[in-house]
Amino acid sequence: MLEPHEGKRHEFKNLNWVAKFVAKNIWVTNHSGIIEELLCYVQPDIAFSVMKLDSKSIKDDNQVGLLKPYTIPTTSFIKPALNKKGKSFIDNRDYLFGGQCEEELLSEIMAVTKELQTYQIRYEDFRKSCLRCPDLRERKKVTTPYGSISLLNNKPEWDLERVFGTLGEDFLIKYRKVDMADR
Known part of the structure; x- marks a missing residue:
């Protein structure tokens, strides 16, 4: 546009x-x-x-x-792998960008950007809590009903x-x- x-x-x-x-x-x-x-x-x-x-x-x-x-x-990082049950909780929304005026489109982009930032903060908190988990540190992989979380070494x-x-x-x-x- x-x-x-x-x-x-x-x-x-x-x-x-x-x-x-x-x-x-x-x-x-x-x-x-x-x-x-x-x-x-x-x-x-x-x-x-x-x-x-x-x-x-x-x-x-x-x-x-x-x-x-x-x-x-x-150093280490975590890698979550979701199974079918875990993936069922993912909010897959289709955002239809187009057909709106510039102002409406920009408002929608702003809302999606704020939502993305919230998810990024939540994921970072999750990642930090996983890195502190003694069970994960010991076994290197923890399986849950929603998938698994692996502790991998960086390069x-x-x-x-x-x-x-x-x-x-x-x-x-x-x-x-x-x-x-x-x-």
Whole structure:
């Protein structure tokens, strides 16, 4: 609806909302080149804060063995898996966006956004309470009438300063990537 209008920003003052068109750029990143530049021009301890070893490229048993002394204790996350009974409690609503005026559509989007935020908070509380469960920590998987909850380890991480000091810059350039997440 807003595409034919000029400008990328549209204000809806009576609803206290702003709609913006945001370009999504797709980039190809030369990780090894960036890492070389960072190690040449930035102090290593600062450069390490934006880099990590790529666990996908470290598959060889010899490399895993080399990195074992540098492994940082892994953290965990929960993964719920609902069965049919559990899925029956999921509220699957179809939202029909279209046919409304801009104001009505925006009001509906606002309501759905608030509902999503409420569910995200509830899920985060659930996740935290599961991580504190001693039974789950011990058995790694708990089955309920609604499905199961598994405790899984995150990908391994390594002490990059020690890896750099022992295995050298070439190892980091070969098996490292730059963390491109927004900070």
